[in-house]
Amino acid sequence: MVDFKSTYMTNSPESLPFILFRSAALRQINQLKRFSDLQSIIPAELSIGEKQLQEIARNSIFTNSNQISFDAVAWFIEKGLLQRDEPKTSDAKFPFIFVTVVNIEITYSCNFACSHCLQAPIRPAGPSEWLDIAIVKKALLEAKCLGLTRTGCNLTGGETFMPHSPILELIAYANNIGTPARSNTNAWWGNHQNIKIGDMVFPTDSSLVEYLKEIGLGRLALSLDDRYLQYPELLDRVIRVASLCEKQNQPYEFVITEPNPLIRQQAIKLLHESIGGYPQFMVSTPMEMVDVGAAKNLTGFSDQYHEIDKLALSSPCAGKGFHRPYYLHIAPDGGVRSCLYAPAGGWLGNISEDNFFNVLNAAAINPVYKLFEHNELANFVETFLNPWKDQYRSIGHGCAASALIARLAERVYAATEKQGGQPSAMQMSEIHKHLSIEMGLESPSKRQSEQLMVAQDGL
Structure with missing residues (x-):
């Protein structure tokens, strides 16, 4: 904790004024009116009411007007919400006002080796490696305060439905704090028994889907792509999981990454046959196959x-995704980036080393941000x-x-x-x-x- 008194006061604290400035993060909180979310993470002993919080957030300059205690001011500085230096005009922008979803890659490990995978070259060998669950929970709270998860969060990998994975706890946690959670799986566990996910063992695939519904999973994402040419048995497993979602009223999604049209037609046909009618809880999302890790060897x-x-x-975002993104992505090492197709990147900072507020405060002066912005x-x-x-x-x-x-x-x-x-x-x-x-x-x-x-x- 910053020793605010020794930093700003010498003899008589009441007689010496100090001036602090709102950070970019606090300006965004004020712009999006996220006061109640911010108040929920302020320690109770600091006694900050919501009206006090609004007054602090709305004023560009904060002085010792006896609004809050020195300990409270120190907390605001440490969190990156108030700062000592007046922001320069070029640094005052907060480029994440349009971000509504945070994509969290909790691992790059996977039980398959699909030829088109963007992450294949950086996949660790041996046992799965996971982003620390405490760090993810803290980031989800801070992202909610900043309004970055207004649509929700996506918990993905690699393959996250694996032994020792924190995926189930994170889905439940996101639901408990009011952040809708979407999660990806390759559905390897379809048609299986005694399925171990995290520290839990599910006797059947049906019991796992039932549990996902119980803990509040917003949507389960399944891929339709050419991996079925490598793993022919996987298509039946995907259809099995989709049919279980229909039975449990669990929303799910087919992410269609340019598969062979016959594969897509076969998948929909098999799904209709399995559930005996038209799917009620399915959405499909076309997703263009990008040639990182998947192009011809020329x-x-x-x-x-x-x-x-x-x-x-010429990309769909025309480079704007780097300085006016709609999504942020967190790598398994905690690195934060603004481009899905640059796995292992972390140019915006790292939530394992700093809080989300400070990581994003520095975004407007980030060299990668400025490279694309200008x-x-x-x-x-x-x-x-x-x-x-x-x-x-x-x-x-x-x-x-x-x-x-x-x-x-x-x-x-x-x-x-x-x-x-x-x-x-x-x-x-x-x-x-x-x-x-x-x-x-x-x-x-x-x-x-x-x-x-x-x-x-x-x-």
């Missing part, structure tokens, strides 16, 4: 776009990407291009800050080498060349 950038900065701006992509790409573009395979989709630029910018700015200057050509080559592998964008010719060199060294 070398060089797309023939359609010779300039990757222009390709990035459309400085061309110069950045020319300087930090084009000289090493032979390390990447074909990129033909705007989301893949913008995700690559964001992840690269994150690495470049981190290296620059650490060493006090731009990375050298050798350092940049290493950055690109690791990044191309992590994002599944490694050039096949580059990989083959390195494999040949290793083989020659072994002779």
Whole structure:
């Protein structure tokens, strides 16, 4: 806790004025009128009434007007709601006013290895790794205060319906604090018995769906895609889980990521046959398959776009998702980013190291944010990407291009800050080498060349 008295007062606290300013987070709370949500996380002993809270939030300047105690002021500073320095005009914006959903990736581990998966190159080997449940709960509370979960939260992976997973506790917690929760699963557990999820064992798949309904799951998301060509038995399991949702009146969703049309037709036909009629609790969401980790192994950038900065701006969000996003994403290590298609990114900060208020307070001065806000992509790409573009395979989709630029910018700015200057050509080559592998964008010719060199060294 900040020692507010020693910081601001010396001899007579009552006679010395101090001035504090609202942070960007507190301005958003005021704009969205999230006072009751904020009040719910203020310690009771600080005795802050809602009217007092509204008065603090509405004033751009806060002084020692005997409104609240020094301990309360210290709490507001520590949380990142009041600050000592007057914000500059360029720093005063809070770019997340349109965010209504937070997507929380609690693991990258999975029991399948689907060829199209964005996370395959960064999936940890061995036992599943999970984002700390206490950190997620704290983030959900803070996100609610900020109005970031007005539509709800999505709890996803990897595959989260696994032993030792915190998924069930998090669904129940989100429901208890009034945040609608959606959760993804590959439905491996359909047609199974004695299913262990977290620390609970369910005798049947039906009992698991019944429990999901009981703890308040808003929607269960199931994918329809070409993974059924790899795992033919999985389609029957997905249909089984969907039919159980119908019986339990549990809303569910088919996320359609460009499957073979015959697979989709077969799935709907099987579902109709299983439930004996038209589904009542299903919604379907078309989702375009982005070529990160899923494109043909061709070398060089797309023939359609010779300039990757222009390709990035051809994405559905046209780059606005980085500075005026509708969603925020949290990686299993706590990193916060604004692009779904840049897994493992955390350029906005980390909720494992700081609270959500402070992470988002710094967003307007974040270098990746400013890069896209001011459309400085061309110069950045020319300087930090084009000289090493032979390390990447074909990129033909705007989301893949913008995700690559964001992840690269994150690495470049981190290296620059650490060493006090731009990375050298050798350092940049290493950055690109690791990044191309992590994002599944490694050039096949580059990989083959390195494999040949290793083989020659072994002779």
